[in-house]
Amino acid sequence: MAANQSRRDLLKLGLAAIPVGHFGFSQPTANAQDPAPQAVVPDLFPTQPPELAREMVTVAHFDLKRVKGLVEARPSLARASWDWGFGDWEDALGGASHMGNRPIAEYLISNGARPTLFSAAMLGQLEVVKAFVAAQPGVQRIRGPHSISLLAHAKAGGEVARPVLEFLQSLGDADAVPPVPLSPSDADAVKGTYIFSISASQRVDVTIDHGQATWARPGMMGRPLLHLGNRVFYPWGAPSVRVRFSGESESVTMTINDPDSVLIARCKQAPQCLWLPKSKVKTDNSNSSTYSYLSATSGSTRDALLAGIQHAKTPVASSNATAPPSVTGSYADTPHNCVSITRPSAKLAINPIATPATTSRNPVLITNPRTSPPLAPKAMRIPISWVLRAVVYASTL
Numbered sequence: 001m002a003a004n005q006s007r008r009d010l011l012k013l014g015l016a017a018i019p020v021g022h023f024g025f026s027q028p029t030a031n032a033q034d035p036a037p038q039a040v041v042p043d044l045f046p047t048q049p050p051e052l053a054r055e056m057v058t059v060a061h062f063d064l065k066r067v068k069g070l071v072e073a074r075p076s077l078a079r080a081s082w083d084w085g086f087g088d089w090e091d092a093l094g095g096a097s098h099m100g101n102r103p104i105a106e107y108l109i110s111n112g113a114r115p116t117l118f119s120a121a122m123l124g125q126l127e128v129v130k131a132f133v134a135a136q137p138g139v140q141r142i143r144g145p146h147s148i149s150l151l152a153h154a155k156a157g158g159e160v161a162r163p164v165l166e167f168l169q170s171l172g173d174a175d176a177v178p179p180v181p182l183s184p185s186d187a188d189a190v191k192g193t194y195i196f197s198i199s200a201s202q203r204v205d206v207t208i209d210h211g212q213a214t215w216a217r218p219g220m221m222g223r224p225l226l227h228l229g230n231r232v233f234y235p236w237g238a239p240s241v242r243v244r245f246s247g248e249s250e251s252v253t254m255t256i257n258d259p260d261s262v263l264i265a266r267c268k269q270a271p272q273c274l275w276l277p278k279s280k281v282k283t284d285n286s287n288s289s290t291y292s293y294l295s296a297t298s299g300s301t302r303d304a305l306l307a308g309i310q311h312a313k314t315p316v317a318s319s320n321a322t323a324p325p326s327v328t329g330s331y332a333d334t335p336h337n338c339v340s341i342t343r344p345s346a347k348l349a350i351n352p353i354a355t356p357a358t359t360s361r362n363p364v365l366i367t368n369p370r371t372s373p374p375l376a377p378k379a380m381r382i383p384i385s386w387v388l389r390a391v392v393y394a395s396t397l
Contacts, residue, residue, distance in 0.1 A: 048074065048076065048077070052074065052077060052080070053077065053080040053082055054082045055070070056070050056077045056080040056092050057080055057081065057090055057092050058082075058095070060092035060093070060101075060104055061096065061104075062099065062101065062104075064101075064104050067104055071107075071108075071111050075111060075112065076112075078092065078108050078111040078112045078113045079091065079092070079112060079113055079114065080092050084145075084146075084221060084237065085221070085223045085235065086235045087241075088146060088223070088235065088236055088238055089145070089237070090145035090146070090237075091113070091114075092113060093105060093108045093109065093114070093115070093116065093119050094116070094119075094144060094145045096108060096119075097123075097144070098118065098122070098145060098152065098153055099156060100122055100156030100157055102123065102157075102160075105119055105123065106123075115128075117129065117139065117142075117150065118144045118153045119153075120164075121153040121154045121161065122153045122157040122161060123157060123160070123161065124157050124161035124163065124164055125164070126164050126167060129164050129167065129168070130167065133171070140168060140173065140174035141173055141174065143237075145237055146236040146237045147226065147237050147239065148176070149176040150174050151165065151168045152175070152176070179228070180227045180228060180229040181227070182208070182211050182212075182227050186231055187211065189231070189245060189247075190206055190208070190231060190245040190252065190254075191206050191208045191213070192252070192267050193205050193206075193267075194206065194265035194267055196263065196265060200218065201219065204216070204217055204265070205217075205218075206225075207222075213225040213233060215235060215243065223236055225243055231244065231245040231246065232244050240259065241257065241258050242255075242256070242257045243256050251267070253267070254267065
C-alpha cells in the first residue's frame, strides 16, 4: 500500500512540473472570462528584425546616441550586419571604422562587436596590423565594405593611426587601384532608366555625377559603379559582379552578371528590358550579325510595357446601340459593273422597273492559286528573333 501511495505521489509531482500548455490547454487566469492578451510572435522569430539591423549599421557611421539606444535595448545589435546590394556586407563596426568614428567603434567593441583588421587599422593598433600581415601575407590587399582599402581605413584614423598608415604605405599594395575614368561619351551612353516590369519599383536608374556612375532601384540606396574600362563596371563591395553596357545611344544594352542571375536590359531612352534566371538563358549568336530588334516587335514596345498601369480617369460607358443598317431592301444587278465595284449579291429590287435592264456577268475569279517558288514564304522552326527566343526559353524550360 505504501508503495502504491509513493507512486501516486511521484506522478503528481511529475505532472505538476510539466507546463499545462504542453498538453494543449491554456493556463487558467484569475478571470476566465477575460484572459490576458498574448503578444503575436513574428514569423521571423528568433531572427532579429531586419529593419533594426539595417538601422544599426546605418547609424553606426555617425550617431553614437542612437547606437547606444539600440544596443541597450538589444545588445546583440552591436554585431549587426547588412547587405547593401550585390553581397556588399557591412557590420556596424565596419561602418564606424571606415568613417574614422573612434567613439562608436570603441563602444561597439566594448559591447561585443568583433574586432577586425580594418578596425585595428583605424584605431592605430600597429602591432595587430603587423601580426595580420605576418600571419597572412597579402592580407593588406583585401578590401573592406564598399571596396574601401585598408590604407583608407588607416587614413580615416587620423593622427593616432599615422604609424599604421606609414607601415601600410611601405608595403606598396595596401591601397585601392583607381577606376578607369569615364569619358563624357560613355557617360551619356550608359545613363538612363532601365525598366524590367510595369510596376513603378521594377526599374533601375543609372545616373552620372562628376564622372561617377551610380546604379539604384527605387527606395534603395544607390550602388556606385567602378569603371574597369570599355563600359564594364563592378558595384562597390562586389568585385565579382560585372555590369556591361554595349551599343550606341539609340539602343544600349545593359547586362549584369552575378553568380546566380543575369539581367539584360535593352534601352532607348525609356527602355524595354528582360529579366531571366541565368540557368534559363541560352546563348546563341549565330544570327547576331543580322538581328534586328524592329523585326521582332511591332508598334511601340515602350507603350506596350507601360499599358494598363493606371486606372482610367473617366470610365468609358458601355453602349448597347446597334449599327444602323446600310442596306434597305435588296439590290438588283448593277449594269456596266467592273471588278473593282464592291456590291451585294445580285437580287431582285423591291420595286422592279417595267422593263428590266440588261445585266452583265458577275466578276470572275482572277487570283492565281499557285505561287512561284522564289516568292513563296518560308517556314523556320528555329526562332530568328532574340526576343522570341527568350520568350520561348522562359516559357518552356
